Amino acid sequence: MTHTLAVLVENTPGILARVAGLFSRRGFNIDSLAVGRSEDPGISRMTIVVEGDDSILEQVTKQLHKLIDVIKITDVTRDDFVDRELVMIKVNTETSTRAEIMQLVDIFRARIVDVGPKSLTIEVTGYESKINAFENSLRPFGILEMVRTGKVAMLRGFKSITISDHQKREETN
Amino acid sequence: MEITVAEALVRCLEQENVNLIFGYPGGAIIPVYDALYNSNIKHVLTRHEQGAIHAADGYARVTGKVGVCLATSGPGATNLVTGIANAYMDSVPMVVITGQVPVSQIGTDAFQEVDITGITIPVTKHNYLIKDPKQLSQVVRKAFHIAATGRPGPVLIDLPKDVAQAKIKFTYPRNIHLPGYKPTYKGHPAMISQAGKIIMESKRPVIYAGGGIRISNAAPELKELAETISAPVTHTLMGLGCFPGDHPLFLGMLGMHGTRYANQAVTECDCLITVGARFDDRVVANIEGFAPDAKIIHIDIDPAEIGKNVQAGLPIVGDVKQVLGKLLPLLKKRKNADWTARVQAWKKEYPLDYIKDGALKPQFVIEKLYESTGGDAIVVTDVGQHQMWTAQYYKFKEPRSFISSGGLGTMGFGLPAAIGAQMGASGQRVVLITGDGSIQMTLQELATAMEQGLPLKIFVMNNRQLGMVRQQQEYYCDKRYMAVDFQFDLDFAALAGVYGMAGYTVKTPEQLVDMLPAVLASPGPVMVNCLISGKENVLPMVLAGSNINEAID
Ligand SMILES: Cc1ncc(C[n+]2csc(CCOP(=O)(O)OP(=O)(O)O)c2C)c(N)n1
Numbered sequence: 258m259t260h261t262l263a264v265l266v267e268n269t270p271g272i273l274a275r276v277a278g279l280f281s282r283r284g285f286n287i288d289s290l291a292v293g294r295s296e297d298p299g300i301s302r303m304t305i306v307v308e309g310d311d312s313i314l315e316q317v318t319k320q321l322h323k324l325i326d327v328i329k330i331t332d333v334t335r336d337d338f339v340d341r342e343l344v345m346i347k348v349n350t351e352t353s354t355r356a357e358i359m360q361l362v363d364i365f366r367a368r369i370v371d372v373g374p375k376s377l378t379i380e381v382t383g384y385e386s387k388i389n390a391f392e393n394s395l396r397p398f399g400i401l402e403m404v405r406t407g408k409v410a411m412l413r414g415f416k417s418i419t420i421s422d423h424q425k426r427e428e429t430n
Numbered sequence: 431m432e433i434t435v436a437e438a439l440v441r442c443l444e445q446e447n448v449n450l451i452f453g454y455p456g457g458a459i460i461p462v463y464d465a466l467y468n469s470n471i472k473h474v475l476t477r478h479e480q481g482a483i484h485a486a487d488g489y490a491r492v493t494g495k496v497g498v499c500l501a502t503s504g505p506g507a508t509n510l511v512t513g514i515a516n517a518y519m520d521s522v523p524m525v526v527i528t529g530q531v532p533v534s535q536i537g538t539d540a541f542q543e544v545d546i547t548g549i550t551i552p553v554t555k556h557n558y559l560i561k562d563p564k565q566l567s568q569v570v571r572k573a574f575h576i577a578a579t580g581r582p583g584p585v586l587i588d589l590p591k592d593v594a595q596a597k598i599k600f601t602y603p604r605n606i607h608l609p610g611y612k613p614t615y616k617g618h619p620a621m622i623s624q625a626g627k628i629i630m631e632s633k634r635p636v637i638y639a640g641g642g643i644r645i646s647n648a649a650p651e652l653k654e655l656a657e658t659i660s661a662p663v664t665h666t667l668m669g670l671g672c673f674p675g676d677h678p679l680f681l682g683m684l685g686m687h688g689t690r691y692a693n694q695a696v697t698e699c700d701c702l703i704t705v706g707a708r709f710d711d712r713v714v715a716n717i718e719g720f721a722p723d724a725k726i727i728h729i730d731i732d733p734a735e736i737g738k739n740v741q742a743g744l745p746i747v748g749d750v751k752q753v754l755g756k757l758l759p760l761l762k763k764r765k766n767a768d769w770t771a772r773v774q775a776w777k778k779e780y781p782l783d784y785i786k787d788g789a790l791k792p793q794f795v796i797e798k799l800y801e802s803t804g805g806d807a808i809v810v811t812d813v814g815q816h817q818m819w820t821a822q823y824y825k826f827k828e829p830r831s832f833i834s835s836g837g838l839g840t841m842g843f844g845l846p847a848a849i850g851a852q853m854g855a856s857g858q859r860v861v862l863i864t865g866d867g868s869i870q871m872t873l874q875e876l877a878t879a880m881e882q883g884l885p886l887k888i889f890v891m892n893n894r895q896l897g898m899v900r901q902q903q904e905y906y907c908d909k910r911y912m913a914v915d916f917q918f919d920l921d922f923a924a925l926a927g928v929y930g931m932a933g934y935t936v937k938t939p940e941q942l943v944d945m946l947p948a949v950l951a952s953p954g955p956v957m958v959n960c961l962i963s964g965k966e967n968v969l970p971m972v973l974a975g976s977n978i979n980e981a982i983d
């Protein structure tokens with residue numbers, strides 16, 4: 258089963274190496290990892306998609322927690338959530354296929370971000386199955402290049418994955 | 431007034447009550463050594479950085495304090511890596527400080543530059559590269575806190591030379607902010623009361639206790655637990671010493687080279703109370719056959735140990751001492767007459783034994799060492815057969831009286847660790863039991879021991895071979911011995927003489943018995959070259975794939 262983890266970490270140099278190293282060292286598989294600032298400038302948020310049964314996920318979570326810079330881990334897949342991924346696809350075009358491709362762009366609510374004489378660069382966001390479907394429908398035309406950001410996810414509704422003010426201030430002595 | 435970061439670092443160490451550090455200097459760390467010049471902190475110069483790090487480790491294991499080690503950048507730092515990994519595997523609190531090239535040169539493959547924080551991520555509890563001079567005191571304060579609390583471990587601080595020379599206003603922070611680090615000390619009350627119930631309902635309880643007992647100073651609670659419920663106790667290698675070795679409820683060590691009765695008791699128990707241990711593969715052997723009938727209670731401070739190797743029926747995350755403290759009042763005094771009788775019968779029927787044929791047997795040497803010291807010594811070992819024989823035949827009485835490299839199994843640990851142990855316990859007798867292979871890995875530290883005036887008693891179990899590997903080849907490679915025999919016969923007694931240390935060679939049991947009292951009574955350092963048989967194996971032995979109660983001997 259696939260789990261999507263939202264991981265809040267202190268924004269320190271090397272944190273990405275620590276997290277990525279942990280996964281490879283312990284033999285856990287990462288499907289995707291996306292990282293960037295959170296609403297708090299001192300805290301980065303990683304979205305990690307991992308494949309594995311419950312016991313693997315338990316170990317992943319516990320081992321991640323052992324990293325001093327990891328503050329909070331939430332398995333969003335255990336709750337109602339939305340996830341998105343942004344993909345850019347450069348597709349081969351001929352005069353004869355251009356119109357058809359643009360129709361697909363419309364259907365999938367994708368956007369054309371660059372036009373070349375023999376190619377179109379298309380941006381699409383969405384959940385995984387939509388993106389996969391879009392990719393498949395473009396394949397026959399010849400995909401020249403593709404880049405995916407990896408998934409990001411959030412819980413639905415008012416619930417949020419943040420660090421409480423209390424936790425922020427709390428000090429150890 | 432402004433002081434340099436290096437001076438501030440020394441002040442931080444003073445604030446952390448550090449009075450002894452082990453190290454080896456070099457260009458990038460010179461500012462720190464310069465700052466130490468005016469400090470009361472004693473610095474022990476070893477002969478190799480590996481010596482420094484193992485010495486700090488031995489010191490930390492004996493004292494329970496944080497061991498501190500200092501080295502320069504590049505090769506100085508990489509020479510520490512084995513020792514850092516060693517401390518990490520055995521949960522030893524250490525702060526390791528390395529010099530680094532100036533910040534502007536980082537990433538340029540500068541002279542003696544190595545990415546030591548990158549290298550040590552997998553073998554440290556945490557590490558820091560200080561790029562901003564203002565971070566220093568915060569980082570040092572955090573490093574000591576992280577090293578010593580929760581499940582202890584080594585923390586490395588990498589200090590670029592220009593940062594060390596920068597000037598700052600020194601203040602030592604009282605509070606630190608570590609939002610991602612909150613060890614759990616108190617066990618969950620509901621889980622503890624459930625554990626109490628399971629224990630009281632069990633008919634055949636066994637306590638399996640590891641190094642966590644020593645780390646959390648829970649030996650008194652362990653003893654009370656065992657005596658209250660009349661449960662036999664078996665130790666891991668790391669646990670030895672926590673439960674008295676001569677106690678009727680003690681079963682010795684379990685696992686691959688454990689006693690038959692410990693392994694049998696674990697196999698037949700209906701409740702395995704696991705305290706501060708982690709189901710290491712050398713303990714568990716075949717997982718399916720490990721404690722198959724038992725409800726497993728697992729008490730450990732590290733949540734990641736729960737369910738990692740063996741699924742526990744009842745996990746309790748918390749400090750072992752605190753959890754046992756809360757558990758004990760829930761238990762009633764009880765005798766498991768039938769179970770106790772069976773276990774005692776196994777003890778009689780399958781004792782540890784070896785063939786006494788007049789030759790000098792290593793097991794005999796250890797037995798005599800135990801008798802002659804009355805168990806009143808800190809025993810340090812290296813890694814190999816001699817280590818296992820020590821674990822089997824010496825009856826440890828006190829926590830922190832047995833110092834050995836467990837998780838990493840680092841040959842060469844013994845001598846420097848004994849140095850650190852002796853420096854941490856100056857009034858006590860420190861005995862090093864090492865192998866002819868192991869001691870040659872860090873032999874140069876004999877000079878350090880002499881320089882520091884340490885009265886170490888060193889027993890080299892000299893079988894002229896890498897005995898433990900030879901034993902494995904005997905069983906697993908059909909006696910095709912490859913790269914295990916030393917062709918060159920090193921005279922360890924003469925070698926001792928070169929270092930100005932008394933040295934003796936013993937070849938027979940009688941010689942050993944004759945000489946032991948004088949050796950142990952001697953105020954100075956002594957090395958005894960014990961020429962033991964080269965055919966002896968560590969037995970019993972659980973072969974790969976077998977259950978722990980299916981050992982051969
Ligand atoms: C640094 C290191 N290298 C290799 C090994 C593998 N190894 C384990 S025990 C052993 C033999 C140890 O020989 P010795 O110190 O003479 O002890 P003995 O087994 O003969 O008592 C070896 C090579 C190790 N544990 N550590």
Ligand SMILES: [Mg+2]
Pocket residue numbers: 814865866867891892893894895896897
């Ligand atoms: Mg040997």
